[in-house]
Amino acid sequence: MTVERPDAPVSGSAMLSWLPVGAMAVVAVADVVAGPGVGFLPLVSLGPAFSGLVGGWRRTALIGVAALLFCVGLGVYDGLFEERRGFTAMASVVGVTGAGIVAAVMRSRKEAELASVRSIAEVAQRVLLRPVPRTAGPFRAVVSYTSAVAEARIGGDLYEVVASPYGVRVIMGDVQGKGLAAVETAAVVLGAFREAAYDEPDLPGVSERLERSVARELEGEKFVTAVLAEFGPGEEVVFLNHGHPAPMIVHEDGGVAFPEPEAFALPLGLGGHGGERPAPYRVDFVPGDQLLLYTDGVTEARDPGGSFYPLADRRTLLMTPDADHALEALREDLVRYAEGPLHDDAAMLLLRYHGHTEGKPGALG
Template sequence: MVPLGLIAIVTVGDILAPPEVHLGPFLAAAPAVTASFAGPRTTACVGALAVLAQAVVAIVRTSLTDLNHSLQITALIMISVCVTFFAYLRERHEKQLTQLRAVAEAAQQVVLRPLPRRIGPLRIASVYMAAEAEAQIGGDLFAAVRTAHGTRFIVGDVRGKGLEAVGDAALLLGAFRAAAHRQADLPSLVASLEGTVSSNLDDPRAAVSATAAPSEGFITAAVLDIPDTTSVLHLINCGHPPPLLLHEGLVTALEVCEPAPPLGLTEFAGSPFAAQSFPFRPGDTLLLYTDGVIEARDDSGAFYPLAQRMAALGTGGPQRLLRRLREDLLSHTLGGHLGDDAAMVAIQRVRSE
């Protein structure tokens, strides 16, 4: 209605104005405004209506052959054609963005599958937060695989961003889901993951040229095995932030004695992977996370105190814990925006009934 009202006002004003006053050029604003929100068809219709209004003004005031009005009509036609073309380009671009966003959301569902709320004796919750508002996928990853004797988890962070990081995350998650069932122990599983990541990074087809520098990509990851029948968990940490364990209101970081290098750095791996066991009793809650959580800063530059906040907000189950942590994390950051992608997985062992 705004462009139509503008055409009506300018037309009436131009007809009633003194002979030396010409308001016709303002009619060009009508198709220009329409192109900012409507499609090419609507823009073209408004432009045609503006040209018709200019012709009516010319007939009423002088004639269509008057030089001044002829030039105004010609200029208005050219402007209407231009803005209609721009409206067409904008509409096509919006369709492409919509399609890309739909593909990204579908890719996220395939690569980063939502975790079930219950696996065996475990209650689970997960959340993924992108640093960019329009982003739907990134290099942070997590997954869970059910085995005959328990559940295996992985949480990781790919070095870098963009499609390359997404590809590396998909590669690691696919390898984890395939190998978690076959490998009898946790060190063999992590060794298999290391082989998959290293072979991909060493792919000669990925090199730009023979003189290109070797790839510096790697993936930090924490891989866990949580048995069903014993109150322990087994952990191998490959350069990832340590999981946090909430037990009776106290939060402890599960620091392993022999941390492994990140996946993909085979030249630094001097010894086989070794798993370390930690108590994981009924009622305990375990939090897996990526560095985007603990590296989030407030306006003063202070990092987010995850362990302290988990101890304060950790009651009520994993779903409530992650919901409250997410809200608290966003309120901590400057403007509610994260500087990096962040992911969290909360796992609670159910008390026996």
């Protein structure tokens, strides 16, 4: 499983780390140039003030000592200790340094608590989204999961591959919302699917089991979009779509199709609001074909100009003989296209027959 988490820009972090020193240097130069009559000296306390916002308590204390030395040196240079102004400036530096140390300690504790919560949530999500089997029946399966920005890294995208007595069954879904609540809902859906996929003789039966499980879990207008796929003994795949983006089938000759149902059904969790139940539909799937299931974080990714990711045009990236390399190439292209962190998690699941061979990329057009 591939997980991408954008880090903070290095240049921005370096700039913030040097901000306290730069502030004190600017104040020192301004004080020397303007002379003692202007009263720049107390502004030396900006150094420890900024350090308390961006650094740890030790660094804040060190910056505070440096600011105090600056204050004493400039005070002697300006002759301010012959009156109260020099001592007032020193008291200002000491007071701001103390406040900065307290702020740095409190911020560090909050950051440690937040990091712990995120770490636990991410571990829970990794356990939930366990690696799919590399082989299932006659198929090779590869999965990719690309996280969005740090504030939304815990999402509700879900996927699973089950080799059942009735064929290989697959789910790709997306829970409405983010955070631990979405992960909890995804756990319910995956738990129900893993059990129903092995027990139920057909996809509508699996769908009914999922609908009942989600209805018990979700409240209000929350929902889960999902697409189910079943590969039986013949060279075809059966789909059942609950309001999810249409799967993409890439043929050996480079042709691409997005098979859709005759009528779209409501997502899981909204079945009680009426509407048609999803009907299964069949599509040919022969050796040499590839199936890509994905969440809307893929097709709704935009470039800086606002254009959506052209998934169909990127089908040539999947023609690499190695399935892992093919899906990784598609993931990397998606991230490059967005030119920055994705705004939503993007999960992709690629299935192809064992011994899959592709035509020449040049034949794709």
